[in-house]
Amino acid sequence: AQKITQTQPGMFVQEKEAVTLDCTYDTSDPSYGLFWYKQPSSGEMIFLIYQGSYDQQNATEGRYSLNFQKARKSANLVISASQLGDSAMYFCAMREGIGYKLSFGAGTTVTVRA
Amino acid sequence: ETGVTQTPRHLVMGMTNKKSLKCEQHLGHNAMYWYKQSAKKPLELMFVYNFKEQTENNSVPSRFSPECPNSSHLFLHLHTLQPEDSALYLCASSALPVQGASYEQYFGPGTRLTVT
Numbered sequence: 499a500q501k502i503t504q505t506q507p508g509m510f511v512q513e514k515e516a517v518t519l520d521c522t523y524d525t526s527d528p529s530y531g532l533f534w535y536k537q538p539s540s541g542e543m544i545f546l547i548y549q550g551s552y553d554q555q556n557a558t559e560g561r562y563s564l565n566f567q568k569a570r571k572s573a574n575l576v577i578s579a580s581q582l583g584d585s586a587m588y589f590c591a592m593r594e595g596i597g598y599k600l601s602f603g604a605g606t607t608v609t610v611r612a
Numbered sequence: 613e614t615g616v617t618q619t620p621r622h623l624v625m626g627m628t629n630k631k632s633l634k635c636e637q638h639l640g641h642n643a644m645y646w647y648k649q650s651a652k653k654p655l656e657l658m659f660v661y662n663f664k665e666q667t668e669n670n671s672v673p674s675r676f677s678p679e680c681p682n683s684s685h686l687f688l689h690l691h692t693l694q695p696e697d698s699a700l701y702l703c704a705s706s707a708l709p710v711q712g713a714s715y716e717q718y719f720g721p722g723t724r725l726t727v728t
Binding site for chain 1: 653660668702704710717719720722
């Protein structure tokens, strides 16, 4: 079964507007971590934000925030005030327990329009 | 150099060649990873090393042979590859797992491999 589901293959957003990228996950482990990564066309995966399953508050990092809804098993990424440099592929990932393995979603391509 | 570096950035090889990919991390981490990213497929974990010891082999064919001589360096030796092995190979590193910590993985820029 798919552990991470990203249903939006591609999105367009106007510069300076906010965009929400969907991510749902599937796990029976009470301890897990959720990550978002950005992959520009250059290929490098850039870590953006982390949310632990026991964290009470939604994670925020600058213009990135994570809308964590535990009961719905969703961890949506919100990018506020989009910039042209935000155009990239975005991946949601999950780690279960305290192991090493990250399970990645298929990704969402974001294109920011001027 | 900072972060995670990978060489070469691009590699074209024939099916009978032998080549190696190199990864180096400058973050003081003790865990290193190889991932494969093929077109239209999610990122796949290949190998994990913890303090130079391999802790995970995700059913990778033996034509891929990893080597981790120390905590800062990771190699992927390639031999008799198939065209379907063409992909972006990403190296990553992280701190060791600790309950409650994020120990996020930091990635290198990848090696774009084409097998002809």
